[in-house]
Amino acid sequence: MPSSPGDPAGTAVAGGQAVYDVYRFCTANGRGPSIVRPVSGATGRGTATIYTDRIMSAGQIAVLVASILCFVAVAGLLVALGSLRRQVRTLRGVADDLRRQTVPLVADAQRVVDQAATEMERVGAVLDSTESVHATVDSASKLAYRAFANPVVKVLAVRAGAATGIRRLTAGQEATDRNGTPPPHRNGKA
Numbered sequence: 001m002p003s004s005p006g007d008p009a010g011t012a013v014a015g016g017q018a019v020y021d022v023y024r025f026c027t028a029n030g031r032g033p034s035i036v037r038p039v040s041g042a043t044g045r046g047t048a049t050i051y052t053d054r055i056m057s058a059g060q061i062a063v064l065v066a067s068i069l070c071f072v073a074v075a076g077l078l079v080a081l082g083s084l085r086r087q088v089r090t091l092r093g094v095a096d097d098l099r100r101q102t103v104p105l106v107a108d109a110q111r112v113v114d115q116a117a118t119e120m121e122r123v124g125a126v127l128d129s130t131e132s133v134h135a136t137v138d139s140a141s142k143l144a145y146r147a148f149a150n151p152v153v154k155v156l157a158v159r160a161g162a163a164t165g166i167r168r169l170t171a172g173q174e175a176t177d178r179n180g181t182p183p184p185h186r187n188g189k190a
Helices: 017-027 058-179
Strands: none
Touching: none
16 A cells, blocks of 8 residues: 555555545534544545544543443443332232232221221120119118118127126026025125
8 A cells, every 4th residue: 555645654545535534523524623633644535544643632531431421320220220110010019919908908997996886885885884783782782871770780789788698697607506606796796
């Protein structure tokens, strides 16, 4: 391959129009900073110049790195989104199963609560009746106590007195029977 004047490395090749179009695309229609720069002296139709020198500013490198990072981040987000969709689908299935199982359970629980409320009303009525009976028995026992307390105490007192008297009389006869003499009185008189 012939080298062009000023192209000591011999990088000029045929088909220069395609390379020129790439160059023009890379330089943003000839107005922006060059990404690649042609070797000097390589001009003419039928020959192309291989661009050997690459020049990028720090800002362009930062933009390139940021673009690559954004592409990687978007790819990661798409993977995460796919995983999230699968998890949401699974969660939706679990929620449907849970709904199918809990709706009958909630209906049963409601029925049990209604039965419990009915039973509580019955228990309340029984308690009211029990309190009424308790009050009646309590008042009856107080009435009986008032009616019978005084006479019963008197009867018990008479009985106790009679028992003491009978005991003294029988104790006195036994003492006379054994000795032949009457027992002494408690007040000291014979």
